[in-house]
Amino acid sequence: MDAFVVALQAHFEPHRNPEKAAALSRYMKNQFPFLGIQTPERKALLKHFLLAYGVPSPQQLPAIVRGLWQLHEREYTIVALDLLEKNIKHMNASFLPLMEEIITTKSWWDTVDYIAPRLVGTIFTISPEHIDEYVTKWMQSGNIWLQRTALLFQLKYKQKTDIQLLFSLIQELSHSKEFFIQKAIGWVLREYAKTDADAVRQFVQNHHLAPLSKREALKHIGIKNKASGQIV
Numbered sequence: 001m002d003a004f005v006v007a008l009q010a011h012f013e014p015h016r017n018p019e020k021a022a023a024l025s026r027y028m029k030n031q032f033p034f035l036g037i038q039t040p041e042r043k044a045l046l047k048h049f050l051l052a053y054g055v056p057s058p059q060q061l062p063a064i065v066r067g068l069w070q071l072h073e074r075e076y077t078i079v080a081l082d083l084l085e086k087n088i089k090h091m092n093a094s095f096l097p098l099m100e101e102i103i104t105t106k107s108w109w110d111t112v113d114y115i116a117p118r119l120v121g122t123i124f125t126i127s128p129e130h131i132d133e134y135v136t137k138w139m140q141s142g143n144i145w146l147q148r149t150a151l152l153f154q155l156k157y158k159q160k161t162d163i164q165l166l167f168s169l170i171q172e173l174s175h176s177k178e179f180f181i182q183k184a185i186g187w188v189l190r191e192y193a194k195t196d197a198d199a200v201r202q203f204v205q206n207h208h209l210a211p212l213s214k215r216e217a218l219k220h221i222g223i224k225n226k227a228s229g230q231i232v
Contacts, residue, residue: 004056005067011049012037012075024074031108032074042075046082056083058090062098069102077106081114088119093127096120096134100146107145109180116152124153131165139169144178151184158195166192167203174209185209186216197221 017036024034037045056064061084068080080102084091099120103112124131138146150169154161170185186209193200201223204214 002060002063002067004053004060004064005071007053008049008068008079009071009076012045012079015041015045021073028074028108028110032077032106033072035073035075037075042078043082046079055086058087061087062095065098065102069105074110077111078114081111081119084119088122091119091123091126093123093130095123096127096130099123099149100134100138103145103149104143112145112148113152116149117155120149121153121156125157125160131162135165135169139172144176144180147173147176148180148184151181151188155188155191158192161192161195163192163196163199167207170203170209170213171207174207174213176210179212182210182212183216185213186219189213189217190219193217193221 012035015035015037019036020038021034021036024036024038025032028034065080065084068076068083071077099115103115135150138150141147151166151173154166166188170189173181173185176182189200189204200217201221204217205223209217
């Protein structure tokens with residue numbers, strides 16, 4: 001295992017808290033074990049560790065991320081994401097295969113919802129020529145986490161959102177029975193409504209969406225009554 005990962009694990013292990021670990025695991029539907037280190041303590045421990053070892057370079061990151069991903073406790077997975085974000089300005093399309101790997105390994109909403117807008121979304125602003133290639137592949141994969149990433153990578157794009165792409169992806173997945181797909185559709189529409197509420201209302205009115213997706217999309221904007229024109 002990478003020496004950086006071994007040292008980091010040794011730095012974190014003494015801070016195990018079984019009681020907090022059990023609570024965190026329950027919150028995550030018992031999908032993963034935890035050390036029991038909550039976010040403020042995790043960030044403080046990582047900051048202290050990096051003062052001694054330094055932030056890994058972009059060249060070092062893939063091996064370190066894969067090493068952390070192999071450890072059982074979820075905190076190490078989240079630390080891997082913290083390290084990736086610290087290098088985000090230096091990441092380009094060469095990191096997309098790694099993004100696919102961590103999206104589809106030990107998959108759950110906590111990692112995918114971090115990776116999609118904060119990592120993949122940023123990489124695609126740097127290398128937009130790769131959007132069509134990867135989004136097409138992810139949509140055809142049948143993997144709900146890659147599909148969720150395709151929906152959510154533009155979550156923070158605001159005025160720069162490719163509306164045609166977003167709406168076409170939603171239409172393609174609108175009949176999905178998967179909770180995490182229906183929720184993502186509603187979430188990304190609700191977020192884009194902060195930029196263009198009318199466009200979201202019109203889309204919801206004119207297209208079939210699962211009740212969950214529709215409810216989430218309109219949560220803060222309502223929909224216009226066709227007869228009166230009032231927001232209801």
